[in-house]
Amino acid sequence: MPPHPEPVLTAGGVRAMDADLDRAGLLDLAMEHAGRAVADHARAHFPGARVLLLAGSGANGGDALVAARHLHALGEDARVLALPARHPLTRANRRRLTALGVPTARLSAPALAGALRRADLIIDGLLGTGFVPPLQPALAALTARVNASGLPVLSIDVPTGVNADTAEADDDALRATYTVVLAGLKPTLLFGPAAHHAGTLLHGDLRVPPAFAARHAVATREDDAALAARLPVRFADAHKGTAGRVWVVGGHPGTTGAPLIAGVGALRAGAGLITVHSEADLPLLTPELMLRRHADLTRDLQDQAKPDAVVLGMGLGSRALTVARAALAWDVPTVLDADALQPELTGVTHARTVLTPHPGEAARLLGTDTPAITRDPLGAARALQERYACTVLLKGGPSVVAGPDGLTVVRGGHPGMASGGMGDLLGGVIAALLGQGLSAPDATRAGARLHARAGERAAVTHGYGLSATDVAAELGGAWADLMTARPAEFPVG
Numbered sequence: 001m002p003p004h005p006e007p008v009l010t011a012g013g014v015r016a017m018d019a020d021l022d023r024a025g026l027l028d029l030a031m032e033h034a035g036r037a038v039a040d041h042a043r044a045h046f047p048g049a050r051v052l053l054l055a056g057s058g059a060n061g062g063d064a065l066v067a068a069r070h071l072h073a074l075g076e077d078a079r080v081l082a083l084p085a086r087h088p089l090t091r092a093n094r095r096r097l098t099a100l101g102v103p104t105a106r107l108s109a110p111a112l113a114g115a116l117r118r119a120d121l122i123i124d125g126l127l128g129t130g131f132v133p134p135l136q137p138a139l140a141a142l143t144a145r146v147n148a149s150g151l152p153v154l155s156i157d158v159p160t161g162v163n164a165d166t167a168e169a170d171d172d173a174l175r176a177t178y179t180v181v182l183a184g185l186k187p188t189l190l191f192g193p194a195a196h197h198a199g200t201l202l203h204g205d206l207r208v209p210p211a212f213a214a215r216h217a218v219a220t221r222e223d224d225a226a227l228a229a230r231l232p233v234r235f236a237d238a239h240k241g242t243a244g245r246v247w248v249v250g251g252h253p254g255t256t257g258a259p260l261i262a263g264v265g266a267l268r269a270g271a272g273l274i275t276v277h278s279e280a281d282l283p284l285l286t287p288e289l290m291l292r293r294h295a296d297l298t299r300d301l302q303d304q305a306k307p308d309a310v311v312l313g314m315g316l317g318s319r320a321l322t323v324a325r326a327a328l329a330w331d332v333p334t335v336l337d338a339d340a341l342q343p344e345l346t347g348v349t350h351a352r353t354v355l356t357p358h359p360g361e362a363a364r365l366l367g368t369d370t371p372a373i374t375r376d377p378l379g380a381a382r383a384l385q386e387r388y389a390c391t392v393l394l395k396g397g398p399s400v401v402a403g404p405d406g407l408t409v410v411r412g413g414h415p416g417m418a419s420g421g422m423g424d425l426l427g428g429v430i431a432a433l434l435g436q437g438l439s440a441p442d443a444t445r446a447g448a449r450l451h452a453r454a455g456e457r458a459a460v461t462h463g464y465g466l467s468a469t470d471v472a473a474e475l476g477g478a479w480a481d482l483m484t485a486r487p488a489e490f491p492v493g
């Protein structure tokens with residue numbers, strides 16, 4: 001069976017999946033496996049710990065009650081503070097626990113204060129994907145108390161108090177050391193300040209067929225082996241004319257480095273012939289790049305034989321929109337970046353266009369503000385794809401690719417990549433893959449992952465002092481890593 005891409009589920013997706021599991025008679029079993037996975041992770045990471053389990057009224061609480069039963073069965077010191085159970089399976093699991101003689105006390109501020117004094121680990125099953133913000137004051141007081149205790153917290157599915165669907169988190173949301181992820185990643189575990197609450201992500205296998213989650217996934221995260229299968233393969237008789245002719249169009253006085261970095265990205269991602277066109281004088285820092293100075297880019301490029309791919313906009317300045325319009329009329333695969341990312345492109349882009357905005361540029365393209373983008377990167381990427389009818393890479397840590405075939409979250413990267421020029425490099429990488437014949441979505445997904453992987457490799461040496469040039473030097477190694485990656489198992493717990 002081919003491996004499934006890792007699913008990303010919203011709260012609505014989890015609800016729909018649960019309804020399917022319920023109809024199939026598998027929901028009870030799924031909760032049993034969820035609770036067992038939590039108990040196993042708790043024992044593996046905190047051997048011998050005295051465990052305090054906090055169980056809410058919904059299914060998240062049910063998972064915690066199952067975990068308590070497994071911990072008890074294994075002879076561990078497990079105590080439970082619970083809210084009144086509302087979910088039928090949560091009620092059933094409470095009865096099972098009571099039948100084993102495990103006391104379940106009512107969760108209250110005084111009970112919590114006492115229990116925290118004799119615990120080494122908190123298991124958080126208060127609120128999962130069913131949480132509807134805001135956190136009620138009584139619950140917020142409890143989560144604040146747990147956060148202040150300094151004890152490690154292992155959250156079930158999502159930390160209590162984060163909205164599963166967004167990158168925002170209340171200050172009082174629990175700060176987990178680990179989160180055991182059930183069924184699939186949630187946006188809150190991936191993006192923005194909310195992701196800081198999740199700690200290290202652990203997999204909780206629900207042991208149900210992957211199709212249950214896949215059917216309701218809002219996005220996927222592909223493994224390296226799947227991406228490698230899309231990378232170009234050459235025959236021995238390949239030559240520079242068959243490896244893709246790429247034009248980089250950008251730069252003006254003051255920002256001449258940007259198109260050169262893009263050119264190096266294209267070179268290191270396999271482009272055969274790279275020409276950097278600019279209205280500014282560019283220094284010949286990389287002799288393999290052909291540099292062309294133009295008096296007027298729009299006019300001068302008109303008459304030349306068209307390349308296999310174009311990347312345009314980096315450091316180009318206020319003329320970028322005019323030049324982008326002209327380039328789009330050539331109808332070759334085109335990456336638009338930086339200054340070329342303007343809302344006037346609506347209706348001008350074609351299907352082989354790739355837009356590569358960071359959140360600020362995405363806000364400009366959608367006529368909104370940056371927080372609206374960073375709050376919901378998946379929604380923003382989808383909105384951009386629909387509006388501009390092309391492939392969109394919304395950059396960040398992590399990035400999102402929106403194509404006509406759906407949303408993909410790009411794995412990896414490194415915080416050291418937060419430095420100028422990193423996006424220019426990526427634009428060149430994607431253009432090189434387009435020039436080697438990949439479709440716009442494939443070039444964007446594979447290019448973004450190559451760039452992220454190269455960043456991970458370069459960070460081993462350079463850490464937060466990473467430069468785009470350092471990352472460029474690792475693109476070949478990143479390519480090799482992808483080609484030798486084994487398919488990852490996503491048992492979709």
Ligand SMILES: NC(=O)C1=CN([C@@H]2O[C@H](COP(=O)(O)OP(=O)(O)OC[C@H]3O[C@@H](n4cnc5c(N)ncnc54)[C@H](OP(=O)(O)O)[C@@H]3O)[C@@H](O)[C@H]2O)[C@@H](O)CC1
Nearest residue numbers: 030031057058059060127128129130131132134136157183
């Ligand atoms: N397929 C899967 O992935 C599987 C997932 N599973 C698990 O199911 C979890 C989702 O469970 P769920 O739907 O029962 O919701 P959950 O998060 O427990 O919370 C609901 C309760 O919270 C309450 N509540 C809400 N907002 C609140 C607020 N602001 N402040 C205070 N209270 C608030 C709300 O109260 P009410 O509005 O009803 O008064 C309701 O009672 C999921 O995260 C995973 O752990 C596994 O068991 C099996 C398979």
Ligand SMILES: Nc1ncnc2c1ncn2[C@@H]1O[C@H](COP(=O)(O)OP(=O)(O)O)[C@@H](O)[C@H]1O
Nearest residue numbers: 395396397413414415417418420421422423424
């Ligand atoms: N914390 C991070 N984790 C992973 N990747 C990151 C991180 N910060 C930045 N990046 C990557 O670096 C690139 C930055 O792009 P951009 O902001 O356009 O840079 P520039 O305009 O300086 O070239 C993007 O590909 C982004 O995904």
